Amino acid sequence: MTALGFLYPGHSAEDDYPRIEQLLGSDVRVDLVHTDIGEDAHRADALLEMGEAGRLASGLQELRLTGADAVVWACTSGSFVRGWEGAHEQVRALALTAGMPASSTSFAFVHAAQEIGARRVAVGATYPRDVAALFVEFLAAAGVEVTGMTSAGIVTAAEVGGWGEAELFALARAADHPDAQALLLPDTALHTAAHLPALEKELGKPVLTANQVTVWEGLRLADRRVNAPSLGALFTREPIVQV
Template sequence: MTALGFLYPGHSAEDDYPRIEQLLGSDVRLQVVHTDIGEDAHRVDALLEMGSDARLGAGVEELRLSGADAVVWACTSGSFVYGWQGAHDQVRALARTAGLPASSTSFAFAHAVRELGVKRVAIGATYPGDVAALFSSFLTDAGIEVVSVRGSGIITAAEVGTWGEAEVLALARAADHPEAEALLLPDTALHTASFIPDLEQELGKPVLTANQVTVWEALRLADRRVNAPALGALFIKRPLVQV
């Protein structure tokens, strides 16, 4: 049994996690601990407070008691808002506090893009434009070419959590770009776990979503690979290339 721990801000789309656990169809347990987000706002000052060491540290003990093998801060905006170096400092502090391998959703996106072997991506964000631009800058610092960014101007995670498949599909269509090899949907408040293959079929390319890559990142930290096509191209095992 592999136990994976997630610090999830507030309550919006956390039901993606039991759904993903079911779709993994393996001996993997996903443990979600909710952190206090303070003010629910996609605004830089509020996001910096949401991702502070004190708020993350408050949930760590519960994850340790659950027997987690790794922990991921399941928040994109509350990590990339710190910038490339600041986000590294954030996960290092989390790893020290937890005594476990640690990461965040922002790094999960960077690592997942590399896993897929793509170079150019488009971003379809629920955030206001200035916050979406910070995610683009984070990916650029990771060596990824961002060919387009679309923000939706939504301020609260609570509103994002009300979106269903129709709204997500509309965002994906609007945000896609012909030069992009993959589309990224970076908000963990967005429900996507039930229809990633439908999004990929619609766009004809891989789609990376926040809760999907967060779980994949935790599996990576735990040195696990799970073949789960229902979670999209990222979860399809690829044959080793013979040299």
């Protein structure tokens, strides 16, 4: 049994995680611990506070009791808002405190894009444009080119968590770009786990979503590979050998 631990801020789309666990159809257990969100606002100062070391550490004791093999900070904006170096410092501190391999959703997107060989991506962000631009900068620091970025301008995770299939597909269609090798939807408050094959069929390319790549990152840290077509191309492709 591989046990994966996730620190998830607040309550928005956490039901994606048991769904993903079920779709993995393997000996993988997904354990979720909620962290204090503080102010629910996609605003830089609030996001920096949300991802403070003390807030993350408060959930780690519960995760240790689950016997987790790895931990991922299941928040994109609460990691990339710190910039490339700051996000690295965040996960280094998390790993040190947890005593296990650690990462965050922002790095999960980078590693997942590398996994499928996507050097050029489009971004469909629920966040306000200034926050979404920070994600574009983060990807650029990792060598991932963003061919286009669409912002829905939503301030709170609570509102995003209330989105349904119609809103999700509208964002994906608006954000897609013909030059993009994949589409990225970077918000763990957005329900996507039930829609990945349909999204990829609609767009004709891989779609990487926040909760999907977060779980994949946990598996990567635990040195596990699971074939799960219901979770999209990321869970069906062999690793790309970069030359």
